[in-house]
Amino acid sequence: MRDLIDQNTDGRDYRLYVPHNDGWLGRVKPDSTKEYCYMKSPGEDYYHLLQVGEIYLQRGHEKVCLTCALRNGVITENRLHWQHPPKSKPMPI
Numbered sequence: 001m002r003d004l005i006d007q008n009t010d011g012r013d014y015r016l017y018v019p020h021n022d023g024w025l026g027r028v029k030p031d032s033t034k035e036y037c038y039m040k041s042p043g044e045d046y047y048h049l050l051q052v053g054e055i056y057l058q059r060g061h062e063k064v065c066l067t068c069a070l071r072n073g074v075i076t077e078n079r080l081h082w083q084h085p086p087k088s089k090p091m092p093i
């Protein structure tokens with residue numbers, strides 16, 4: 001059993017974190033109704049179709065697949081994210 005677990009996870013401690021949880025909730029898409037991710041990948045001109053059973057994030061009406069959430073910094077794989085908060089952007093003059 002342990003071999004099966006290690007084989008499936010590559011021995012990684014695979015967890016995701018929301019560094020700044022300003023209203024994001026984790027969801028599992030319960031059915032096959034057509035719903036789309038609110039973000040596009042660079043170079044793509046279409047929105048990602050959320051699949052039944054897919055885990056995604058939601059904030060209000062905004063739904064985001066985990067790939068886009070990771071790319072845009074909504075979530076991170078860095079367990080120590082709290083030790084290195086993003087630097088604040090300079091205020092525009």
Ligand SMILES: [Zn+2]
Nearest residue numbers: 037048065068
């Ligand atoms: Zn997406």
